[in-house]
Amino acid sequence: MVRAPGLWAYRNKMEFSFGTRIWRADKPYVDKGDGGGGDAADHGNGGAPGPPVSGPPPPRKVYPPGGNDGFVLGLHAPGRYDKLVPVDRCLIQPDAANEVLAFLRTRCEELLLEPFDVKTGTGYLRAVGLRTATDAAGVVQVSVNLITADDEVPGRLVPLAAELGARFPAVTSVVHNIQASSSDRGGGGRRGAPEVVLYGRRTIVQAVRGLTFEMSANSFFQTSAGSAALLYDRIVEAADLGPADTVVDLFTGTGTIGLALAASAGRVVGVELVADAVADARRNAERNGVTNAAFYVGDLTALKGGMALADVVDWEGAPPPLVTRRAAGGGGGSAGGGGGGGGDDDAPAAADGGDAAAAKADVQMDVVVVDPPRAGLHPKLVRWLARCGARRVVYVSCNAATQVRDVALLQSHEPRWQLTSLTPVDMFPHTPHVETVGVLELVGESAAVEG
Ligand SMILES: C[S@@+](CC[C@H](N)C(=O)[O-])C[C@H]1O[C@@H](n2cnc3c(N)ncnc32)[C@H](O)[C@@H]1O
Incomplete structure (x- = not known):
């Protein structure tokens, strides 16, 4: 702890x-x-x-x-x-x-x-x-x-x-x-x-940690700035990034986690539902002189197995570099924004194999950070994560109950994922709540990235 x-x-x-x-x-x-x-x-x-x-x-x-x-x-x-x-x-x-x-x-x-x-x-x-x-x-x-x-x-x-x-x-x-x-x-x-x-x-x-963030009255920010600094230290350590890595920060809010990771990554891509928060994230990148991080609006509940992240994100005409990834689970949908995407998302794990895979252009994903609201991740998003091509997922949560559920689901999928560490951070003294940082490593066959 x-x-x-x-x-x-x-x-x-x-x-x-x-x-x-x-x-x-x-x-x-x-x-x-x-x-x-x-x-x-x-x-x-x-x-x-x-x-x-x-x-x-x-x-x-x-x-x-x-x-x-x-x-x-x-x-x-x-x-x-x-x-x-x-x-x-x-x-x-x-x-x-x-x-x-x-x-x-x-x-x-x-x-x-x-x-x-x-x-x-x-x-x-x-x-x-x-x-x-x-x-x-x-x-x-x-x-x-x-x-x-x-x-x-x-x-x-x-x-x-x-x-x-x-x-x-x-x-x-x-x-x-x-x-x-x-x-x-x-x-x-x-x-x-x-x-x-x-x-x-x-x-x-x-x-926080040498960066400064603008907060409006209603934008999300971690409850305690002191504990947030310790939380971000733990996330940076858990992500264990190299200079050539692209880290994707899902549910990025005003970009605080992505910006904390930017110094140790090659590139940061943040995705968030609320357009105002994305605007704040971009301003925060600018005010801190961070040039290798970009933030976009996207609804992550729309992601399903077989889809590319690019299918649900509005790149506003300026996407980050895309690589061609073999998307497992049936393919469908077009990369580059707006497409429907497909894949038999609700199929059991055994049917998620790569036979029906289609090559899709998507963001390079070496490490993915997720920091969802208390309700946790939609099962379809968990299935998508299992095959997104990343070698590591850092799951930040303010609700250990939904995190446990999602981790168990992720670990039930092919390729195989394993929870390798879970660290509680006391963000809310005098309450029974904690923030937790879970690290999941890909231990099975990695999703193919073709170039
Ligand atoms: C717990 S906050 C995390 C914020 C940020 N990571 C931070 O540390 O400041 C969860 C974020 O998820 C966003 N969110 C909720 N539903 C979403 C969805 N369907 N797609 C993308 N983002 C969503 C919320 O707007 C909120 O900013």
């Missing part, structure tokens, strides 16, 4: 919800006249398991009865969409973000910005995302992402954004997203509306 460099204040992104109801561990709840308000039935937690509330909630105004606690800012109690544990200070996020959190708790209420009430569907403020980064000069920056239910009064948040910037020198970015309904969320971004910059810049800059 690679230990986390620090157990506290490590988390660079937290999202706190605004709401109107407090979750309390004590049931039945007794109104002690401190302004908590409400009735026993509404405030009990229904026996649901959850962490104890740390200390009493801060003094509050008196609100009308009926289960409404007024203005609450905090984290959802486990399994509760409607009740929050008030949080004034979160020990796993940096102090710079905590100062902003405490300020917002009182200031938003003073400004009469109503918290969103999930039960009635009324109110304005839904959540605030606080992202913290430290640049190469050691300057701490905080990005504040205010998320509201609507924008009926345009410019309503502009004075608050200006006040945040004036009061907190670390706040260099305040952006606004509208999330009209709970289904507007997803994919690390918010579909309801684009990020609107209310103050400062759209991005903040994080330094």
Whole structure:
């Protein structure tokens, strides 16, 4: 296990919800006249398991009865969409973000910005995302992402954004997203509306292992920059690249893993579904002077055995050098973008042999890195990986359960693959989660690369 460099204040992104109801561990709840308000039935937690509330909630105004606690800012109690544990200070996020959190708790209420009430569907403020980064000069920056239910009064948040910037020198970015309904969320971004910059810049800059990365409010970045550096060290070691190697970084996000590998590779090709993330990856390559890495948009769920990576990637007219590869499993599809591809993808492993192989132009793949979302890899993608021509696959995962499933499937295929190492990296102290780096080596007959 690679230990986390620090157990506290490590988390660079937290999202706190605004709401109107407090979750309390004590049931039945007794109104002690401190302004908590409400009735026993509404405030009990229904026996649901959850962490104890740390200390009493801060003094509050008196609100009308009926289960409404007024203005609450905090984290959802486990399994509760409607009740929050008030949080004034979160020990796993940096102090710079905590100062902003405490300020917002009182200031938003003073400004009469109503918290969103999930039960009635009324109110304005839904959540605030606080992202913290430290640049190469050691300057701490905080990005504040205010998320509201609507924008009926345009410019309503502009004075608050200006006040945040004036009061907190670390706040260099305040952006606004509208999330009209709970289904507007997803994919690390918010579909309801684009990020609107209310103050400062759209991005903040994080330094990791001598590189710097721009992060916008909703782009993916590893949760802890300190642990990310150790994770990337492990990935570089695991990939074990030579100067003539091409490494393909699948699910590349903003390109951080690919860029960390660029110094030890001949070429890096990154593929990612989200076009904005690909744009960030290209900017990150440019700002770090990395010239041997290219990033492209592609939907990896479309990959099936017998297809070339080139079939699902939009090269935008500038593909990397392609080699002709014998694609096992029935061939079909055209290289160079857009083609359908074929192959009896669901055929059992024994039928995956090369008899029906067709020569296809594809990216040279010496080592492939995959870093999928928690759901892991689609079985078709695992089958494709088994025959992609790489000698090594580095599987980075934030969900060991899906990783185990995918590794077992990969190992059941011809040519034969073997898991040779698995290293947990403590990316999430105080939680049961770990990031893991698995290394799979091709031990069977290698897929033919013809030139
Ligand atoms: C766990 S993140 C990894 C990001 C990146 N490797 C890093 O370390 O910052 C998973 C990434 O997979 C991308 N993704 C999800 N589904 C995808 C798909 N079908 N095709 C390509 N990329 C996908 C997400 O947008 C996200 O950026």
